[in-house]
Amino acid sequence: MSLRAELVGGSAGMPAFAVLLPAGWEATDASFTSMRPRLDAVLDQFPVANRAIMRARVEEMMATARADASRAEIVRVFAPASVAPEDFVPVSLVASWLRAPGGGSLQDVGSGLISTRGATPLDPAGTILRWGADQRSELEGGEVDIAGSGYLIPVPGQPAVGLMFRSQILRGADGAQLPDEAMSAISLLCDGIVASVRWRRG
Numbered sequence: 001m002s003l004r005a006e007l008v009g010g011s012a013g014m015p016a017f018a019v020l021l022p023a024g025w026e027a028t029d030a031s032f033t034s035m036r037p038r039l040d041a042v043l044d045q046f047p048v049a050n051r052a053i054m055r056a057r058v059e060e061m062m063a064t065a066r067a068d069a070s071r072a073e074i075v076r077v078f079a080p081a082s083v084a085p086e087d088f089v090p091v092s093l094v095a096s097w098l099r100a101p102g103g104g105s106l107q108d109v110g111s112g113l114i115s116t117r118g119a120t121p122l123d124p125a126g127t128i129l130r131w132g133a134d135q136r137s138e139l140e141g142g143e144v145d146i147a148g149s150g151y152l153i154p155v156p157g158q159p160a161v162g163l164m165f166r167s168q169i170l171r172g173a174d175g176a177q178l179p180d181e182a183m184s185a186i187s188l189l190c191d192g193i194v195a196s197v198r199w200r201r202g
Helices: 036-044 048-070 106-117 180-195
Strands: 003-008 017-022 025-028 073-080 091-099 129-132 135-139 142-147 149-155 158-173
Touching: 003 073, 017 025, 017 073, 017 180, 091 180, 106 129, 106 149, 106 158, 149 180, 158 180
Parallel strands: none
Antiparallel strands: 003 017, 025 073, 073 091, 091 158, 129 149, 135 142, 142 158, 149 158
């Protein structure tokens, strides 16, 4: 699998960082404006019988991501947008700044995630926390099963701020289910993207 580095510029006093993305993945703002034409082009290549269903499911995921964006300081949204239909899986990874509430520290936030969400370290050094964030919703009379995880990374020099990622993977809809092997592979891919974050010095 080929990877490319995506540099995300600093904002609002936060440092810049780089993340490795697989081939076909792109970074966009929370509106998905720049990614939209390529995503639509991929969806247009699906068989007519499946196209409307797939588009509706992707729209559900995008709407959820946009709703998250309205409540958070979104940095970037990462998702596959330049891939062949046979390689396309609806998945997104949203990055945002998380500020500890009430003058607390990020360590306090992390302790809360461990006790309430069952968060565990993703990396050997224990600097990245990961927790489950699955959800189910109703869409056009059918149930949509979205798997996902939350991730929290401390921001250097900012004891009260973290970089948070949230993954969303369309696991099932209309009785169709993503195979366990594919689900595991996509989850590991999201883990790997988050673990690749490196802070830019200076």
